[in-house]
Amino acid sequence: MTSSPSGEEGCAFCAIVQGHAPARVVWRSEDVIAFLPDAPAVAGHTLVVPTWHVRDIWDVDSSLGRKLAHATSRVAEGVASAAGTRQINIIQSNGPAAGQTVFHLHVHVVPREPGDRMPEMWPPDADWSPNNLDQMAADLRAAFAGSKGN
Template identity: 30%
Template sequence: MRDDNCIFCKLANGDIPTTTLYEDEKYRVIFDASPASKGHVLIIPKEHYEDLTELPDEIAAGVMPLARKIGTAMKQAIGAKGFNVVQNNGEAAGQTVHHFHTHIIPRYGNDEMILWKPGTTDAEELKKTCESLKQAL
């Protein structure tokens, strides 16, 4: 299923021209228009799914192997010393386009990009959180 009003559906299916790194029948990998670093790409399914909660297992199962393949290429071909695999769900988590996509961001070891600031917790808080989540599973 595609959403005719979704820009990522249009990008993933070639309706809007973009620089494509990889493409198969299920995904298109394109370069991010506002890259966090040189070589930053997006893995975009060709079908429309708003976020991870809507993603079928079959499509989800293909994302990590593709991310591994791209990250390995980044280390070999463009000098990345590492890479982040980032996937946001919902506006509160930073999702700005409501079509599931995964960022592969090469890291070169000379930037100050921080994905989160480590916090603190205690055993009681962890226990309560774990119990709540187990009930929802």
């Protein structure tokens, strides 16, 4: 894991973790902090952020991964209760093409309701042939077989 307990210079989320920047913090543990983004997508949208600087999912070790998953679940329960819905997106993006704009790992917990202002997540016109899907599955199985998390 590539991380820094003291934070990354210039990182907006490290500044929040360290108390050097304002934030609407809703929950905190030793390893994770949850706060509202400055421009929530919908009411209740909350960010779950490790208190150590971790750039993205590729830099997370299994211990932090477990803590982050537990914290995300706990925050989702709070968001669901406050928003009065059990319909929630859990979104975590890595890299610019995936929409990551702050390069400190974070998870979005977004309560949803029909007709809200969030766009559809998957294109309705996705049309994959059975052969394409079979090849994707074979490629993924091969990748998993060769990975260190086997």
